Amino acid sequence: EAGVTQSPTHLIKTRGQQATLRCSPISGHTSVYWYQQALGLGLQFLLWYDEGEERNRGNFPPRFSGRQFPNYSSELNVNALELEDSALYLCASSRLAEGTAALHFGNGTRLTVT
């Protein structure tokens, strides 16, 4: 079974630009989660999608947005990039929308904003 795949692995952008990060969940998983892992801050919850709908979002400004496609893959968009957006962005998927399922993570996209 293929794992969660994220692309690109690395992304370098200039402040003010927009970034698009992509995630393909494990086959059969309908829930996709996005997390930001900045240095020294642990994992911060960004967004949760299930069955194509945004179920919840973390404490991030509206310039962080995303969507989930009919095939359950997902995109994270970050507009008007700021230097502090530099981080590892992790996508995870699970089989159930409820809280009992473990999350399966991709290896992340390293976003660097200069």
Add this chain to the structure above:
Amino acid sequence: SQQGEEDPQALSIQEGENATMNCSYKTSINNLQWYRQNSGRGLVHLILIRSNEREKHSGRLRVTLDTSKKSSSLLITASRAADTASYFCATRESGGGADGLTFGKGTHLIIQP
């Protein structure tokens, strides 16, 4: 906000020794999970313990949960160099889970050969 807080922040031990990491959390939970992250990689799920369980084993891993103290511990026995990684606890709050899993900042474990 961070729900789980791991302790210690960093731990360095000799290969073969046991490693113990602790996690404290603040609210009532549905379950608590432990994950491992090798440098620059994604997280790997290790073990899940439900709120009505007190102890769980998986190979060289032993997890305990004390809901009265809102704390959990992860014990890795007979450590190996390959166990060098960051370990995170993650909690799912009772009655929802709409916030996704809430992770702590992790314990960085170094196994000296």
